Amino acid sequence: MMASSYNAKDEDGHITVTGPGGGTLRSKKPENTAFKQQRLPAWQPILTAGTVLPAFFIIGLIFIPIGIGLYVTSNNIKEFEVDYTGVDMSSPCFNCSQNFSWNSTTPCTCTIPFFLEQPYESNVFMYYGLSNFYQNHRRYVKSRDDSQLNGDMTSLKEPSKECEPYAYHDNKPIAPCGAIANSMFNDTLELFYNDPNGTKVQIPLTNIGIAWWTDKHVKFKNPGAGEANQNLTAVFQGTTKPLNWRRPVYELDAAANNNGFINEDFIVWMRTAALPTFRKLYRIIKSPSNGMMPTMPRGNYTLEVVYNYPVRSFEGRKRMILSTISWMGGKNPFLGIAYITVGSVCFFLGVVLLIIHHKCGNRNNSADISN
């Protein structure tokens, strides 16, 4: 197809003007190098039963312990999940879910009690989980303006086209623009510990440190972040809040370092999930500093939800998840099992190969491998 444009040296039409001397006496003998003569010393991986079976055994021997380790680790992780979508009539949030409207001013609150069977040690991570929520939809994923989020003033005033149709509202640029920001999860979750003695203790939830460090410090910046005493309200002057939001972006949090674009809830939401069923970190329950007490002792708890976020229309679900984590992340028995399975299969194949090698290889190789 393309070779027609390659010309061999001697045939691109030139009648070469060479006298009978033929030029120099340089020989055209090719160089006798290993490379040019294709004699480079090479390892020839002849994959036969004999050569491969050690590999199978080794893989088996490595994978099975890893699998066991992963499995044990995963099993040690404690995880608790409450679905508060309110689909069932019996669900405390049924009413809220039914009467939802973006414009209602009175927040609908529902309370879900639950019981933790095991005490949770060290930091407990509190997630909200959404199901059937396609944050990875192509148009949705693109519907953001990264330079606006990075604090670029021009992008603030003129959001990128990608944000359409969530770029302007009433001829004012939306900050933050785009569908992702617009659909930000806005339920408020609060956790109460029902002490055995009857008191209802609110569990302190940290909202700092839930976003990636790079996101918080590099990727997301408020406009005019470099200036001394910046006033977010002034900075966002001339912009409007996303349609579905109740508060403008500069009122997301009281703390100055968690407001505006660098609000961590916002940042977490903006990192679009890969799969339609996902969880996002909502809060961290820090372990008590003395370390003797479990972070969340066994007992009764109450989850209080300010129900703002509609998922019924697309048959979505909302969950609250409490989880401890290990070095391998959250609870996931799959990896351990998979490792053990693959390791076993390898081991088994190793045995099979050994037999094959014994039956086939021996006959032929006896003369060869004698040395």
Place this chain on the structure above:
Amino acid sequence: MERLHWVQHRCRQLLAGDSGRGWYSTPNGLPNKSSLEAHTSPHRVGGKRRTVFARHGPHQQEYEAVCKSYKGNAIRTTKYSLLTFIPMNLFQQFHRAANLYFLFLALLNWVPVVEAFQKEITMIPLLVVLVVIAIKDALEDYRRYLFDKKVNNNVVRVFCGTQKAYVDQCWKDVRVGDFVRLSCNEIIPADMLLLYSSDPRGVCYIETANLDGETNLKQRQVVLDLPSQGAEFTLDNFHSRIECENPNNDLSRFRGYMEHPNGVRVGLHNNNLLLRSCTIRNTETVVGIVVYAGHETKAMMNNSGPRYKRSQLEKRLNMDVLWCVLLLIVMCLTAAVGHGLWLNSLKDPLFQVDGETSPALAAFYVFWTMIIVLQVLIPISLYVSIEIVKLGQIYFIHNDLDLYNEQLDSRIQCRALNITEDLGQIQYVFSDKTGTLTENKMVFRRCSIYGVEYPHEENARRLEVYEAEKNEVAAVDRSVTLKSGCSRKSLSCRSLSCNRSSVSLHTLTAESDEEDQLSNHIHPRTSAFCSRVAKEVIPDPELVRKLSWLCSPMLPLSDSSSGTPSNLELTYITDFFLALAICNSVVVSSPSQPRHVVPEARTPLKSLEEIKLMFQRFSFSPFSALSPPQIKGSPRSFTSRLFSRGRTGSSNFSTPPNSNATNESEPVQESNLENLNLRRKLDLSSIVEAGHGGQVEERETEDDITETKTNPDGARLDVEELTKEVDCEGDSDDELLYEAESPDEAALVHAAHAYRCTLRGRSAESLMVDLPGIGSLTVQLLHILPFDSNRKRMSVVVRHPLSGQVVVYTKGADSVIMDLSETPKGAEQAQEIYSHIREQTQKHLDSYARHGLRTLCVAKKVLEEEEYEVWLKRQLLAESSIENREELLLDSAQRLETNLTLLGTTGILDRLQEEVPETIEALQKAGIKVWVLTGDKQETAINIAYACKLLRPNDQLLTASCGSKDTCTALLQDLKLEVQCEDGSTELTAAGDHGESSSGSGDGFILVIDGRTLDWALQEDLKSDFLKLSCRCRAVICCRSTPLQKSQVVRLIRDQLGVMTLAVGDGANDVSMIQVADVGIGISGQEGMQAVMSSDFAISRFKHLSKLLLVHGAWCYSRLANMILYFIYKNVMYVNLLFWYQFFCGFSGSVMSNSWVLILFNLIFTSVPPLIYGVLDRHTPADTLMELPELYRAIQTTKVYVPYMFWVTVLDAFYQSLVCFFVPYFAYAGSDVGELTFGSPINASALFIILLHQVIESHTLTWIHMLVLVLSGGSYFGFVLLFSLFCVTCSPPTNPVGVETLQMSQPLFYIVCALTTVTALLPRLLFRTLYNTLHRSAHMDQTDSERYRKRMQRWNQSHSRANRVPVCADNPALEPSTASVVS
């Protein structure tokens, strides 16, 4: 010689093609009124001709008017200029489907609704391809530009109108109508008419090596009847107007006329034209007027681009690409339908960006989006990669030491760059015989004259010795001696002859030393014509004796058993050698004596007259072969005097008549004989004389016997002396260089030379010949009727130097000459003798053919003056006619060549090239059918087939040779039946060892078919019979086949059987066959360059074929096939990852990776390993492939790129992508994983899988592989890490900041990657392992022994490298460590 036929054939075709548009009038002064009337209007088609005036001549105004429109001599072969490069190049590139596809994708991405990636990113692949190709094109163009500049700035001397002198000008400034003066060895800058030559006869020689690679000199003639003929050309008197045809690319044709001021028109022919880029040789100065310049020259118009052949594999690849397209469409449709359904089920979701679009329309958009997303599935980059891989393969083929010929200092030339892998698929090899299987170094081996065979035993022995010696002597030494001894000498002698121009020559060569492969190629070849073997012919003692008897008639031969030659026989012998010496087109040169100067001054005209006189005087008693006592007294001195050859010959010449009172002088006798002989044949009435001859013979025998008794010693001495003299002459006479058009001619001239019958020089009108005992004679050359393969003979018409009669000497193929030479009517006895001679000669011919010698018959005919006159008229008419010139010439020649007298026949040995039998055997073992297509006669062909082991002793020969179509039909049927029933019986007996019979050993049928039968067999209705028959035969030999037939046979087999064909040949007659075959191989042999020019690969020896096919072909094929599979696997595997993701993103066309990574993954991260794989992989070591040609077949049938392999690969890719997607999916399902975070381990493990997959598939891994693999992996990780560190807002909207750094800091990433990689590769690894273990056990013995041998070699190498003596090479137990390493 066959080449000539071909050229002629072509000419005829061309002429037939444009006979309708001839507008030329016949030149005035020629008695062809009718044709004149038929074409009187030269201005009929004004647009089809050009008029040329002298630029600075008297016709200034006309010149201005006419020549303005003609192109100047500057050439520009570049495709682009600086300004036009970008648009032109883009335009060119977008002619390719692949690029259009890219463009389409890029444009598609600009449609907002379907946009998948950022707009720039989709353009990257397109840009990369465009830029890479553009750079390549630019470099090539720049090279051309430099070359053009150099050529354009060459300096030539052009007549300047103002200075009235020749001044130096650049080539580019030469215009049509300029007068150009050239010296010897200068290169002709434009097509010009030869107006003046310093040669007194108005000829000049040109070498056309630059045009067609032929090194023999061609003669060009000054335009006839120029007013200023003879004197140094003055331009002021050039008032003529030149009318000629418009520029065309036919090198062999030029037509036009020159009209002088007085209205006389002179016809112009091809031999008046000096073609651009040829070289002037052996002529001091020439002047010409430029008629075509620059791009309008014939040389430039003959430039055509390189040929493009599409390889078989590529065709199949296209099929697979179509499958890929289908797959792509299916996937996209799935996504579209899925998206539509998914949207349909949603009601106002929160994440819905654009709620208004109907699901159907959205589905439609998604379809296009998916095409962009999954575009990699169509392996566009594969096409670029294949190009690169083939270049790499070509590089290695080109550099192979085994394909290098030391003697010619030539490597293999790869001219077609894209069919390397076809070399590995060859099923049929069609080979030419002469020059391909044989050396085409013709050596005179034996001859038969007068029905007497001269076996030349010594000569045979010498040839054997030479061969043995050649085998022993190191090749390097030989090449040096050959080159310095021969070619260098010839070169130096050329430049010597023209001292002045050699300066310019050297500057030229210094400039363009690197440029040409041709020149280096040619010069050794020239030497081959005068190689030692061909030159040295050891004369047969018997023949020498007879000749010496001629020289010293007073000393008749002593050996009674051999008898003494009769006068008639002597006549035959002399005529025979004279014919050998002069019946040819050989150009003679020697350093001391430039070719164009024929020493005419020395012509012994006077003595010739005397001889004639004498001969008339003695003619009445010609046959009294009595030795006069006077001479008997001093025989030795006399002979030696006679034999003192060359220049003194003429002075001696006058002596014989004086010294010999009787009629026994040497020349006299000879001429007597001559005369008698001629007369006898001519005057049919010479019964008396003929009877006389018979009597004389008897008488002579008696005389000889008596003489023998009297003086036996003298004769022996004489013979010894003669042989001795001949021996040393071989040394002293080396300076005579013969340049012949065909090696046969050279061999014959050398043979004649060995018998002292030496061709000394030639000019247009005369030949100078040394004759034994006579000395130099000038033979007036009347005509040469050149060889053409319809006539299969050539003739010279000369005036016999001694008898003064017009004699025709004809040399040609035996069949023709035997038919044409008829028994002279008249005397019974003569008839008897003559038919006896014919009979004997035929017998000898048959025996020669059986011995594989090429036979040529020599005959002569004496013409009566009147007869000659009649013929001459017609011949002149034919020569001067413009229309139908060839036909008329042919006709005229045929009229002349009748009633010939057979003189004798020669057997020329054309030795097999080295290792030809081995090569053919190897090819047959490799399952390749070898056919020999030759123009030679059947016996010779069969014999050569025996010699090269194509035929084995127990093979059954099926000969198809019949006279009519009906018999041919019947014969084919018969043969088919015979073969079938034979086959049936052998199948029963040999049912067990099928492998044996397929590999070509065991008995087989060999079909031998001759040209005439082939013609019928190739006709439509017999085709299938012929095919079936030939399929059953192990080999087919087609003899007496024309070039057209050769190509027809190849086409038949190629098309009907659908097999890969390879044609190999060396001459112009093989060109059509080479072009038709899938792979055409030219052997750069003795016969010009046409075969090489039209070939795909040019090798120098037949034996190179085995390495080329068995090793390189097999390698290239498996490399490319594997690479293509790997590429498809790679793309399918990677694209499927994206596809699986669609199931989790609502089929919306999302991707889980950054689009940069996505695009670069194929373009950079995984692009080089397949290339390395495709260039360097060696599935089997070279020496194994050479030793076990069966593997060639095995590679074709087992590991081939068969269709199911494509599907296996695709399935494997599907599996791997499933694993690669779903292991991370399950590992991250339900977690807080982000889109890019999810893609990161998938990408990483995909990379690992793809790279390790290659490791599994590779047969060899060298450090280069390792390096490339590491670099590929490294480049990916380097890129993504840097990207995640620094790309803050650079890649919206999928912002990669921090993703990879975070991922790679987590152990989960590695755990997932490891699991994915291992799981994905397990089946492939297992499959390979089981395949190798179970499948290989059959071949185990071979390969094991092979490995063992290899191991030993390596062991030896490593140990000798370490300066240790390899103690015991075949005891590996000594070194267990190395052994274990290898195993």
